[in-house]
Amino acid sequence: MLILKNVHKSFDSVSVLNGINLHLERGVVYTLRGDNGSGKTTLFNIISGFLRPTSGTICLKGKEIGNTSPYQINRLGIGRTFQDLRLATQMTVRENILAAMENGLFAFPSKTQKERVDKVLEQVALDGKADELAGEIxxxxxxxxxxxxxxxxxxxxxxxxxxxxxxxxxxxxxxINVVMEMKKSGKTVFQIEHHPDYVRDTSDTVVIMERGRIVC
Ligand SMILES: Nc1ncnc2c1ncn2[C@@H]1O[C@H](COP(=O)(O)OP(=O)(O)OP(=O)(O)O)[C@@H](O)[C@H]1O
Ligand SMILES: [Mg+2]
Known part of the structure; x- marks a missing residue:
């Protein structure tokens, strides 16, 4: 579903990604490991459109997305979390979920949307926290x-x-349960994580990055 060919990223003269080739298949959980500073988050920023590649191609379901905005990439089917969370801390847990839904931020929520929010809250075991501020959990x-x-x-x-x-x-x-449920529902997961038990229990494939290169 996602194919990267020879993707490079430099910041000024500093080269952070040095020719990434990657092919992600539907319904698989991939775990990316690598030392601090090896370029893992930069790779996520490139795939999700927060950074532009210096060169190389990125194709999602056959469509080149290397020059596409984060919003459009999201609408084409790539979602992400951030290492530093980036929640709306002054909004409730329920409102954060609603805002992440398509049209959830600007339109008055429909009954279907409200039911979906409740279902998601249950899935992530936060149904008891729905009305607390995200910054206070x-x-x-x-x-x-x-x-x-x-x-x-x-x-x-x-x-x-x-x-x-x-x-x-x-x-x-x-x-672990949430990620396994994501896989069961047919999602493709590409995650960065180091914790050995977590990696063992969740991963179908482990990808190792060293100094901006995928080494296995
Ligand atoms: N916007 C940027 N401008 C300049 N340099 C950057 C930028 N983003 C990342 N870098 C540099 O790129 C390198 C890789 O950073 P990145 O955050 O991708 O590493 P990482 O593998 O995710 O590390 P960690 O395990 O610590 O999260 C680092 O040296 C970092 O300082
Ligand atoms: Mg990182």
């Missing part, structure tokens, strides 16, 4: 909320940046 719950936003957004390729970094044991297992 625990860090692990915030991580779950970012995954809920990703589900609500209805993309079919999900880029998830370090889902379990720094979280407690209870939420760790909840996040």
């Amino acid at each position: 625990s860090y692990g719950q915030q991580k779950l909320l970012t995954l809920g936003c990703c589900i609500a957004n209805n993309a079919d390729l999900l880029l998830i940046d370090e889902p379990v970094a720094g979280i407690d044991k209870t939420n760790f297992f909840k996040i």
